[in-house]
Each structure stands twice: as structure tokens, then as C-alpha cells.
Amino acid sequence: xxxxxxxxxxxxxxxxxxxxxxxxxxxxxxxxxxxxxxxxxxxxxxxxxxxxxxxxxxxxxxxxxxxxxxxxxxxxxxxxxxxxxxxxxxxxxxxxxxxxxxxxxxxxxxxxxxxxxx
Amino acid sequence: xxxxxxxxxxxxxxxxxxxxxxxxxxxxxxxxxxxxxxxxxxxxxxxxxxxxxxxxxxxxxxxxxxxxxxxxxxxxxxxxxxxxxxxxxxxxxxxxxxxxxxxxxxxx
Numbered sequence: 001x002x003x004x005x006x007x008x009x010x011x012x013x014x015x016x017x018x019x020x021x022x023x024x025x026x027x028x029x030x031x032x033x034x035x036x037x038x039x040x041x042x043x044x045x046x047x048x049x050x051x052x053x054x055x056x057x058x059x060x061x062x063x064x065x066x067x068x069x070x071x072x073x074x075x076x077x078x079x080x081x082x083x084x085x086x087x088x089x090x091x092x093x094x095x096x097x098x099x100x101x102x103x104x105x106x107x108x109x110x111x112x113x114x115x116x117x118x
Numbered sequence: 119x120x121x122x123x124x125x126x127x128x129x130x131x132x133x134x135x136x137x138x139x140x141x142x143x144x145x146x147x148x149x150x151x152x153x154x155x156x157x158x159x160x161x162x163x164x165x166x167x168x169x170x171x172x173x174x175x176x177x178x179x180x181x182x183x184x185x186x187x188x189x190x191x192x193x194x195x196x197x198x199x200x201x202x203x204x205x206x207x208x209x210x211x212x213x214x215x216x217x218x219x220x221x222x223x224x225x226x
Contacts, residue, residue: 036215038217045218046204046206059215095161106166111160
């Protein structure tokens with residue numbers, strides 16, 4: 001059974017870079033699936049951040065593309081999110097997920113709560 | 119437009135049928151995917167494609183599409199179906215995934 005375990009700092013200062021990782025067990029990030037980052041601000045809805053496809057392109061939300069990089073590390077069997085110049089608006093629960101289509105996400109991690117505050 | 123629109127809240131009496139809708143231009147060319155999210159939990163895939171349910175999703179959940187509107191129907195709603203429901207789809211005009219704002223379902 002595939003499991004996704006997200007990790008990263010729970011508190012980030014404004015203007016700094018947010019770095020999160022998602023470790024994959026029970027499967028390989030090198031397999032032909034879409035890997036995704038999604039976030040959910042407190043009390044609000046889901047927002048797609050981006051999705052890499054191993055050996056293919058990485059798609060990003062246009063509204064975040066200038067600040068976001070998603071990478072896949074097959075040696076560690078994980079994928080990562082870096083978001084630069086964070087503000088309070090980036091405070092959210094960040095989910096990592098896997099899908100067999102880019103918009104069909106059938107495995108989700110537990111969510112990483114991140115607060116941007118000084 | 120790259121948006122998907124959902125009603126913020128819907129209620130249904132226990133055992134009755136409820137339809138949750140999702141509207142957007144991307145749905146003319148892409149099927150909606152539906153997720154169920156309960157408080158404090160990660161979303162769970164409920165319906166994908168034309169009308170496909172992952173294992174573990176009760177058969178009272180079904181999906182459909184007409185024009186630019188997708189629907190999630192729960193036939194015989196149960197108390198455990200009370201949750202937030204989100205639709206999403208792939209928007210091929212700008213190559214990105216878009217989510218609806220979510221619908222909070224209350225089972226009375």
C-alpha cells in the first residue's frame with residue numbers, strides 16, 4: 001500500500017523560503033504517476049500548487065509558478081517543494097499526493113501545517 | 119475561464135438524495151474529479167472519470183456531466199457523508215489543475 005509522508009518546518013518567517021518533502025513508501029517516485037503538492041489555507045478550499053511527472057514536464061499553478069520549484073529525487077524516493085518569498089498568505093496545510101492522472105489524486109499524505117509568521 | 123464554481127453549502131435529510139454541482143468551462147473537455155474531505159483529514163478520492171468509484175466508496179455516490187456542469191449525486195445520504203466536497207479538473211487552455219471552492223454538505 002502506497003504511503004506518503006510529508007515533512008518540513010511548521011513555522012517559516014516572512015520573505016524566507018519554505019521547503020517541504022514528501023517521502024514515498026510502498027512505491028517508487030520513478031514510476032509513471034503524477035506527484036502533486038496541494039495546499040489548503042485555514043478554513044478555505046484546496047489549491048493545486050504543481051505536479052511533476054517522472055521523466056516528463058512539471059506543471060505549475062500559474063499564480064505560484066514564479067515562486068515554486070518541485071523536484072523529484074529517485075535516490076531518496078521523495079519529492080520536494082520549495083516556495084520562495086513566503087508571506088502570511090502562504091499559511092496553509094500542505095498536502096502531497098499521487099495520481100494516475102494529473103487531476104485524479106488517489107493517494108494523499110497526512111498534511112503538513114505551515115505557518116508564516118515572524 | 120479557469121475557475122470551477124460550487125455552491126458553498128448544501129443540506130439533505132437523512133436517507134434522501136442530494137446533488138452537488140460544479141460548473142466551469144474546463145468541464146466541457148475534461149471530466150470532473152470529486153473528493154470528500156472530513157474535518158482534520160486529507161481529501162479522499164470519491165469519483166473520477168465518467169463515473170468511476172475507487173474501492174471503498176459506497177455505490178450511493180455517482181457522478182455525471184452535462185455541458186459545463188458536473189454533478190456528484192448521493193442517493194440515500196447517510197450521516198457519515200457529512201463532509202466538504204471538492205471538484206477539480208485539468209484546464210487544457212492554460213495547462214493547470216483547477217479546484218472548485220468546495221461544498222459543505224450537511225445531513226439533517
